[in-house]
Amino acid sequence: MPVVGAYLVPGTPLPYLVQDNPPWTSLVAGYQKAAKSLAEKKPDVLLVYSTQWIAVLDELWQTRRRVQGLHVDENWYEYGDLPFDLRIDTKMAKACVKGCASVGVKAKEVDYDGFPIDTGTIVAANFLNPDGKIPMVIAANNLYHDPGLTEKLAQMAVKTANGQKKRVAVVGVGGLSGTIFRKEINIAKDKIASESDDKANKKLLGLMRRGDGAGLKKYLPDYAGAARADMGMKHLSWVMGALRWRFSGAKVHAYGPTYGSGAAVVEFNK
Amino acid sequence: MAKGEIIAGFLAPHPPHLVYGENPPQNEPKSEGGWEQLRWAYERARASLERMKPDVLLVHSPHWMTQLGHHFLGVENLSGKSVDPIFPNLFRYDFELEVDVKLAEACCAEAAKAGLVTKMMRNPNFRVDYGTITTLHMIRPQWDIPVVGISANNSPYYLNTKEGLSEMDKLGKATRKAIEKTGRRAVVLASNTLCHWHFHEEPALPEDMSQEHPQDYAGYKWDMRIIEMLRQGKTKEVFKVLPQFIDEAFAEVKSGAFTWMFSAMGYPEIPGDLHGYGTVIGTGNAVMEWDLVKAGLASKRGAAKKPAARKLKKAA
16 A cells, blocks of 8 residues: 655644744644645555654554543643644554564553653644544654664554555654744744754755655755754654655645744655 | 751652652552662652751752743642653652742742743643652652752753853852742752663563663763762862763763752852662662751751641652
């Protein structure tokens, strides 16, 4: 079965929590376009990787059938709460745990009441899958996994979905340039922290738009260093791993600032 | 109102394994024990704290990492279930704590005056991080002393160690001023591990102590060197080598709690009392105490004011 959709989306809660703030409205609209496209593709499962779900021992996979609760972001708590209600494709998640051995990774199931689902996963789920209709498989970002291993994990997950004859949509949740303003700003005047970050983000998005996988792969290490990219763009590695770097282009549904850092909603074309 | 004082500081690391090993009623998973030497070290620290009878415990935790400034818990009562995102198999803890909001606000204001970006956390649904909870449980499982919870701004990682720790130094001095102005007798807790090189896989039985050992020998030697200097009261020397220690031992003190605590105490050149040392999944952890009353750096008088509240009588 093919990967029916592939998306790169931001994990910051700001556009979700303050949807009418002018610098963030385009990100909200971009997320809505991505949600519409995703619904039309009718995937059986969403394969999600968020840079904000951090693991250091083993690779963790959410395996609780239904995960509900109310999350408060540790940085942006003043803007409100993040309710969530996620349905997990337990069968596939457990198969991914087993499948990790094939890429030399020890993995564990996470099935605990009250487990702190990360902000990025919640924001992506609430925007893209608001009624929770599409079951999800959620993998952690192990800090010790490099981009190459992250690609392999995504490939393994797609293979697992194929084995279960499931149509998957892959979602990488994280930001672009990572510099945030370190003093309080008027959020109505938010902008990318520097011209160089803006330029680097636009170059990266341009490579995606043009479907230049080879150029993107070559540029990523430089970009990650120069733009202090979110977790070295491992969320993009996840998406590219699932696609095996094969895509004809991308629609950048939105690009904008989130307290100085860069964020984009990108949909990759087959 | 009498002038407040810091009466002691503790290096009080937060591996959730210690709570798991102890099996308190608040923690859902149950163990066969484990990490006894560190838990016994905390028993000695608990006995010291009991004698001190502070009005308030202030804790700086690396697991409430904030990007925009230094944050302070600002809701009087916070409760919930804290599940460790890294070790959910070991730590699922029902907590209920009382915050000394007046002191937290004073710390926040003093830190802002010192030029730091600060924020009060006022969201009642906020889930307190497991570092704060573990340190507080291990030092005072009765939960009957109000607390001030302080976030670890990411400046040591985002900027560099020197700039980041200079912010923690300012934060410590501001904390001291706030304590003095509010008349509290306070204990400051640095929730930090020393060498932070750790295992990458968890033993099948986490509490199987036949599997526990330092992950890195060079890191272990660094820990011993730092502890020995602290035991001899060579504070200046410790802070001179701290950046090298941080780099070579991947020491968690980089996150700032250790610097904040020493700055708040005025970097006293007094011997620290080592209650114990042990490793947890390979990381180095020391429980240490600096009693400023015993050292003549704080007064012996009784509490400057009655404890704000000692009403949360939780089972130990």
